[in-house]
Amino acid sequence: MDKSEFEQRSLAMAQRLYRIAYTILYSDADCKDAVSEALLRAWVSRSALRNPALFETWLVRILINTGRDMLKKRSTLYSSELSDAIPAQEPPDPALGAALQSLELKYRLIITMHHIEGYSLKEIAVLLKLPLSTVKWRLHAGRRMLRDRLTEGDDAQ
Amino acid sequence: MKKEIQYANALPQMPEAFYKNMTETLKELEEPMKKRYKAVTILVAALIVALMMAGVAFAAMQVVHSGLLDRLFPKGAPSEAEKMVVSDALSNERDGLKLTMNEHLYDGRNIHLDWTVESARDDTVYYLTNYQLKNADGSPLTISQWSSYESNPDLGGGTLTALNLTLDGITGAKAYSGIASFGFMEDEVPKGPWTFTLDVYAYTTDLTPVAVNDPDELSNGQILQLSKKRQLAIQGCQFGSINRYPEYVAVHDASAVSRSYSLGVPASVKAHDTCGLLKPLTHLSVTINLDPGDASNLKIKRLPAPQTLTFGDLTIHIEKLEFDLAGIHTSYIVPLEYNEPDGFVLSERFLILDQDGTPLNDALTGISGSWSPVKEEGGAFQEVFDRHDATHMRIDEGGGSVSKQPDAITLIWMTPEIDGVLWRGGAEKALEYANQHPEQRMEANLALN
Numbered sequence: 082m083d084k085s086e087f088e089q090r091s092l093a094m095a096q097r098l099y100r101i102a103y104t105i106l107y108s109d110a111d112c113k114d115a116v117s118e119a120l121l122r123a124w125v126s127r128s129a130l131r132n133p134a135l136f137e138t139w140l141v142r143i144l145i146n147t148g149r150d151m152l153k154k155r156s157t158l159y160s161s162e163l164s165d166a167i168p169a170q171e172p173p174d175p176a177l178g179a180a181l182q183s184l185e186l187k188y189r190l191i192i193t194m195h196h197i198e199g200y201s202l203k204e205i206a207v208l209l210k211l212p213l214s215t216v217k218w219r220l221h222a223g224r225r226m227l228r229d230r231l232t233e234g235d236d237a238q
Numbered sequence: 239m240k241k242e243i244q245y246a247n248a249l250p251q252m253p254e255a256f257y258k259n260m261t262e263t264l265k266e267l268e269e270p271m272k273k274r275y276k277a278v279t280i281l282v283a284a285l286i287v288a289l290m291m292a293g294v295a296f297a298a299m300q301v302v303h304s305g306l307l308d309r310l311f312p313k314g315a316p317s318e319a320e321k322m323v324v325s326d327a328l329s330n331e332r333d334g335l336k337l338t339m340n341e342h343l344y345d346g347r348n349i350h351l352d353w354t355v356e357s358a359r360d361d362t363v364y365y366l367t368n369y370q371l372k373n374a375d376g377s378p379l380t381i382s383q384w385s386s387y388e389s390n391p392d393l394g395g396g397t398l399t400a401l402n403l404t405l406d407g408i409t410g411a412k413a414y415s416g417i418a419s420f421g422f423m424e425d426e427v428p429k430g431p432w433t434f435t436l437d438v439y440a441y442t443t444d445l446t447p448v449a450v451n452d453p454d455e456l457s458n459g460q461i462l463q464l465s466k467k468r469q470l471a472i473q474g475c476q477f478g479s480i481n482r483y484p485e486y487v488a489v490h491d492a493s494a495v496s497r498s499y500s501l502g503v504p505a506s507v508k509a510h511d512t513c514g515l516l517k518p519l520t521h522l523s524v525t526i527n528l529d530p531g532d533a534s535n536l537k538i539k540r541l542p543a544p545q546t547l548t549f550g551d552l553t554i555h556i557e558k559l560e561f562d563l564a565g566i567h568t569s570y571i572v573p574l575e576y577n578e579p580d581g582f583v584l585s586e587r588f589l590i591l592d593q594d595g596t597p598l599n600d601a602l603t604g605i606s607g608s609w610s611p612v613k614e615e616g617g618a619f620q621e622v623f624d625r626h627d628a629t630h631m632r633i634d635e636g637g638g639s640v641s642k643q644p645d646a647i648t649l650i651w652m653t654p655e656i657d658g659v660l661w662r663g664g665a666e667k668a669l670e671y672a673n674q675h676p677e678q679r680m681e682a683n684l685a686l687n
Contacts, residue, residue: 088264095260099252113256117263124267174247181248196245227243 082133090136091120097137097198098144104193105148107182115151119144142208145190152186180230188223195220306341306352306417314641319343330522334359337438337522346531347538347562348421353436353524355416368437369418373428380426427531434526440519538562539643539686547649549680554651559590559684561643566590566599568635588651589660589668592644597665599635644686651680 091098098119102112123130123143130139172178181189194200194208202220206213306323307315326339340352371379418436422428540560547554558569568590590599650672659668672679 084267087267091264092257092260095257096252098260099256100249103249109253109256113259116256116260120260120263121267172248172250174244177243177245177248178250181245192245193249196243197249224243231243 082127082130082136086133087124087127091123091140094137094140097141100193100197101141101144101190102148104181104190105145105152105186111151115148116144118151119147122147138204138208145208149186176231180227183230184223184226188219188226191216191219192223192227306343306350310343310350310417310419311641316641316643319345326524326526328524328526330524332522333440333520335438335440335520335522337436337524339436339524339526342434342526342528344528344531345562347424347427348419349434349528350417350419351434351436351526352417355438355522368439369420370433370435370437371420372433372435374431374433379422379428379432428528430530432528432530434528436524438522440522539645541684542687545684547682549651552680556649556684559647559686561598561640561686565640566635568633570633572633588649589656589665589672591648591650591669592642593646595648595669597669598640598644598647599665646683646685649682649684 098116099112102115103109106112106115119140123140130136181192184192190209191205194205195202200208202216203213205211206216209216211219307319311319322343322345323341324343325341329336329338331337334357336354336356336358338354338356340354342349342351344350373379538560539562541556541558544558545556547556552572555571556568557571558567560567589597592598650669652668652672652675656668656671659671663671
């Protein structure tokens with residue numbers, strides 16, 4: 082894959098990459114870093130991609146790994162201070178955004194990938210290296226928790 | 239009636255700045271260098287920034303160095319290891335730089351080395367390190383089990399490392415002490431005398447480190463760091479085309495570096511080769527001669543044979559579980575499908591306790607997974623595409639060193655929540671969690687010999 086094609090196909094995924102990175106990191110600054118890092122990793126190791134048709138899947142996988150790495154590092158180093166330091170981006174539905182953010186990553190990432198990005202459960206299983214049954218369960222549990230939290234929010238009002 | 243959730247409204251719109259940043263990143267990408275290193279020559283690139291004070295002799299420098307055993311066994315070294323440490327104190331000095339091999343420990347299967355680079359120069363020095371392991375006839379040795387470089391947990395091998403500047407009253411050291419470890423597979427262990435060579439290739443640059451003054455360009459982690467102490471940055475270096483983060487790395491104190499990225503050897507070398515901003519200064523090299531070693535002294539404790547453990551309808555096959563001076567090495571296979579959808583979902587890792595109930599796998603040095611059966615396509619990401627047909631996952635894990643090898647162990651598996659606890663809180667916290675959730679817990683007691 083030459084640079085021009087790499088650029089074109091990456092930019093065509095900008096929205097998707099942003100939303101996935103945001104779901105993991107909840108910080109615009111970290112999203113930028115994560116996507117930049119993922120692009121660099123992908124570019125450097127692009128010879129590992131034998132089937133160019135799978136570029137998009139491959140890049141998303143690299144981004145998820147990169148985001149998780151950043152999250153782990155962040156958790157280790159800044160666990161107690163992190164939440165205060167994250168600049169808040171307002172989503173169209175702030176209550177829903179907050180409810181999604183309150184879920185653990187393993188739930189919210191699958192919700193974003195399935196309900197927002199349109200990945201099938203099987204595709205998610207491949208991307209996240211999880212058994213299909215786990216993906217199904219996490220999606221089910223995540224949706225249930227999301228509804229609970231939205232209901233709690235409504236009740237509080 | 240249930241209200242339909244409009245999931246897309248949960249996330250904000252992509253900011254323009256994000257797209258702009260992505261465009262800039264893509265513009266900076268360059269064509270790759272030609273691969274020119276033999277597979278067995280392990281080249282670890284560590285770019286180290288040092289702004290040196292004039293006229294200071296090597297002897298007056300502050301070397302960040304606490305000894306090989308202290309670094310390998312922070313909880314106390316086993317007596318076997320103490321006997322195996324060899325003080326080398328071999329140095330090579332040139333152009334104001336000095337490379338010293340301080341100590342090494344070869345136990346017949348794993349080698350650990352402690353080395354130091356010092357500079358008496360006034361200018362900023364960068365360097366790359368290169369490790370070569372060879373037979374007496376010069377042919378390269380194969381190492382496929384494991385390797386690690388550097389002792390600073392925030393600075394894995396192949397990542398940008400930072401040294402010592404003087405700015406705003408912060409005076410740094412003028413030397414860096416690194417550590418490298420390599421493990422041979424049983425059939426790779428050298429049968430005769432062999433050598434280990436550490437090369438340091440030093441470079442200078444006209445670029446000037448500057449203070450970071452634009453927090454908007456930093457991530458949360460870096461902003462948090464900035465709030466504690468002022469950081470330095472390398473301004474405008476085109477290393478950014480490969481490794482974007484030099485400009486964010488603290489250069490007065492390696493332990494303060496907030497992030498590290500393992501870009502791999504080709505990427506790191508490319509950064510040097512294509513950047514064009516580094517000028518070759520000198521090459522330092524030290525070689526130590528090693529005897530074949532005797533792994534029989536190693537007192538490896540291991541499972542006598544592979545074991546299959548059954549918990550209800552879940553079967554786990556343990557292929558390998560052994561302890562040596564370097565730590566714990568495990569390899570096990572778990573099925574991918576079980577008890578769906580509400581059943582027991584396995585964690586990636588398990589807890590290992592000794593006979594006294596003390597967790598042993600606190601320090602994870604590496605974990606990797608592979609799917610079975612998979613179609614081998616090659617490349618780092620092949621499993622992404624081939625996993626649909628997989629029925630099992632094989633997990634290889636390496637843990638840090640332990641002070642005393644156990645005669646028997648208890649393995650505890652939990653649901654995936656335990657992974658997060660292990661990562662964030664360590665083995666002690668994970669054990670606490672496991673004890674609080676006995677309903678999610680499976681365990682097996684195994685004797686070692």
